[in-house]
Amino acid sequence: MVSRVIPVDLFDLVIFGGTGDLARRKILPGLFRRFCAGQMPAEARIIGAARSELDTKGYREMVREAIAEFGGEQACGDEHLEKFLGQLEYVTIDARGDQGWKELQQLVVGTDRVEAYYFSVAPSLFGDIAERLQKWGMADDEARIVVEKPFGRDLATARSLNKTLATYFNEDQIYRIDHYLGKETVQNLMAVRFGNMLFEPLWNSQYVDHIQITVAETVGVGGRGEYYDKSGAMRDMVQNHLMQLLCLIAMEPPAQFAPDAVRDEKLKVIRALEAVAPYHIVRGQYQAEPCNESENPGYRTAVENPRSRTESFIALRTEISNWRWAGTPFYLRTGKRMAARSSEITVVFKDTPHSIFGDEAGRHRNVLSIRLQPNEGITLGVTIKEPGPGGMRLIDVPLDMSFAETLDPDHVDHVDAYERLIMDVIRGNQTLFMRGDEVEAAWAWTDPIIEGWEARNDVPKPYDHGSEGPTDATELLRREGREWRKVKE
Structure with a gap:
């Protein structure tokens, strides 16, 4: 296949809910295909963050299995897979507590690269994660957050959620994703x-x-x-x-x-x-x-x-x-x-x-x-x-x-x-x-x-x-x- 993709800037992508169904089925296999297409810089990092008690080695094995199951026909060979897995890190984190946040902060703060945070979690956790990103110095003006639907269940809850996120991030930092x-x-x-x-x-x-x-x-x-x-x-x-x-x-x-x-x-x-x-x-x-x-x-x-x-x-x-x-x-x-x-x-x-x-x-x-x-x-x-x-x-x-x-x-x-x-x-x-x-x-x-x-x-x-x-x-x-x-x- 002749690729016409344009490489992106060096980045860290933190996936909250990185062991969840959406991450395994869509996000991680999709990122691997972008890696195969030559779009991801070799020094880019994907950091899984979830409650599961895993280390980075265990997380890489989980992602290997997810790609084998959901990677699709476009997944490239073993050599590319090993390089891709080498770009993965993992942090056990408590979205409503303090566990794991210092470790995550040490990974991403001060790296002079695009910092993106994917909220692949229940909407009830959006505010907690946004608050902790600010508390630990990760919600700077260059940070970007990705939030999944459902974005509220009615007008009142949508307004409340918008107000909560706006406390920590500007509108141009918030990416409300609709895969359609x-x-x-x-x-x-x-x-x-x-x-x-x-x-x-x-x-x-x-x-x-x-x-x-x-x-x-x-x-x-x-x-x-x-x-x-x-x-x-x-x-x-x-x-x-x-x-x-x-x-x-x-x-x-x-x-x-x-x-x-x-x-x-x-x-x-x-x-x-x-x-x-x-x-x-x-x-x-x-x-x-x-x-x-x-x-x-x-x-x-x-x-x-x-x-x-x-x-x-x-x-x-x-x-x-x-x-x-x-x-x-x-x-x-x-x-x-x-x-x-x-x-x-x-x-x-x-x-x-x-x-x-x-x-x-x-x-x-x-x-x-x-x-x-x-x-x-x-x-x-x-x-x-x-x-x-x-x-x-x-x-x-x-x-x-x-x-x-x-x-x-x-x-x-x-x-x-x-x-x-x-x-x-x-x-x-x-x-x-x-x-x-x-x-x-x-x-x-x-x-x-x-x-x-x-x-x-x-x-x-x-x-x-x-x-x-x-x-x-x-x-x-x-x-x-x-x-x-x-x-x-």
């Missing part, structure tokens, strides 16, 4: 919109009939049952992932591709979102797979709560009250145990003002589909004449750009979302990270929706394992003469 923004296709969405004259003149309510955003999963809640039953699809997916995709598809062109310019435009979109009426919301809970309940139980069994009213599926309709999008519906949908794993943004353009081919030609629309997973790519549906004699019979065909097929794999550096975002932290680039006011605005829109169904004692609609969700979600669009794009891989 690190996906190649999400960034390509901005390239398609703002790098092609073809689309921007049509990107408005005059030409767009509606926009759909779907994030469908085939898995259930798995081992996250306790967390998920307190969160649900609205908090876990819509308030952050889908909201970010909505912002990117709907925002005005920023003056430049720079952190605050991009985030200012996203914030305007969130603040322009209309309130969602109760009849424009459908919530669902998946049921057990027929004849296979032991392996694929229903939601309530999976979370061990027989009376749970938490949604594993949600679909809703909203609009954006501004000149560009007035009157254009945006449909958002996400759920677990659905027919296929698929994340897709679909822009459905309006019919031509007049068909010269008559009613028998049928209804044909241009549809732009941006696939985020599993097969990243962009497809534009266009209408052409069906080949052969017999008159003007029209058919729709795709102009397909699947990245894996279109781009030369020997000249593409396939970067996981976490890899890209962590390197952006080291570079000091906040473009793909959420700002504090953006998070609060998203919660300000989300809270009334949740409060509304709680006040109504709303019960989620059941839906079958491996389906498209509750039938009411189909009706949400059908009553307006539209239909969901079929969920498929």
